[in-house]
Amino acid sequence: MRSQGSGMRSEEREQDWAGIFKNLEGWRKNILSLTLAEDPAITAVAAEHGKSPSKPWAVLLSTILSLRTKDDVTLAASLRLLSKAPGPAELLKLGIKETARLAYPVGFYRTKAQSLAKIATILLEKYDGQVPSNLDALLELPGVGRKTANLVLTEAFDMYGICVDIHVHRICNRAGWVETQSPEKTEMRLREILPKRYWKKINYLLVLYGQNLCRPISPFCSRCVISKHCKRLDVGRSR
Numbered sequence: 028m029r030s031q032g033s034g035m036r037s038e039e040r041e042q043d044w045a046g047i048f049k050n051l052e053g054w055r056k057n058i059l060s061l062t063l064a065e066d067p068a069i070t071a072v073a074a075e076h077g078k079s080p081s082k083p084w085a086v087l088l089s090t091i092l093s094l095r096t097k098d099d100v101t102l103a104a105s106l107r108l109l110s111k112a113p114g115p116a117e118l119l120k121l122g123i124k125e126t127a128r129l130a131y132p133v134g135f136y137r138t139k140a141q142s143l144a145k146i147a148t149i150l151l152e153k154y155d156g157q158v159p160s161n162l163d164a165l166l167e168l169p170g171v172g173r174k175t176a177n178l179v180l181t182e183a184f185d186m187y188g189i190c191v192d193i194h195v196h197r198i199c200n201r202a203g204w205v206e207t208q209s210p211e212k213t214e215m216r217l218r219e220i221l222p223k224r225y226w227k228k229i230n231y232l233l234v235l236y237g238q239n240l241c242r243p244i245s246p247f248c249s250r251c252v253i254s255k256h257c258k259r260l261d262v263g264r265s266r
């Protein structure tokens with residue numbers, strides 16, 4: 028049940044997006060320089076590949092591996108697998124068993140190895156071995172949902188997309204920027220209310236923020252840099 032409310036739905040008020048993103052970016056810069064915190068694994072993999080033609084494949088592969096897996100495990104497994112399979116053809120040559128071995132210990136590593144093999148086959152058969160830069164085409168690939176497809180578009184192709192994972196969904200609802208029941212609905216609502224220049228940034232900023240500060244249980248509200256923009260809806264215990 029929502030703990031606060033005042034007539035007009037909070038998401039209907041105009042948000043100071045410039046202020047919110049300025050504070051989040053300042054906080055990110057600070058935490059990355061002062062602590063061992065790191066950007067989300069996919070962002071790190073994308074940065075490692077720069078403008079390389081293999082970047083879309085690297086981002087797609089690491090996004091598949093990241094589902095239900097911690098960031099540090101995802102990053103290590105992605106780099107291990109990409110060193111042997113820099114493209115779909117090499118992944119098929121490795122075979123599912125070896126792909127699974129290299130992906131271990133990511134969650135569901137056997138299932139993900141099978142998905143990657145199916146994806147690699149489709150990419151070679153339909154897209155000349157390239158990852159398509161199109162949301163609908165990405166969504167047709169096995170194991171690829173909206174979160175993965177949006178992340179590939181934003182991180183690999185620098186295109187517009189909003190990748191909403193559990194952190195983005197939780198923080199946007201707590202803050203009262205949206206009022207939605209699922210990450211998919213949060214994505215659709217953000218597409219309506221968030222200026223496009225923030226679409227790509229919202230994922231890596233809020234994932235890092237959700238992992239370190241606006242935690243699922245007992246968030247660090249006393250240290251929050253966006254507290255004046257947050258309604259703290261449904262937040263029970265906080266620090």
Ligand code: SF4
Pocket residue numbers: 198201202240241242246247248251252253254257258259262265
């Ligand atoms: S005030 Fe608390 S609930 Fe709101 S964004 Fe900050 S840490 Fe999260």
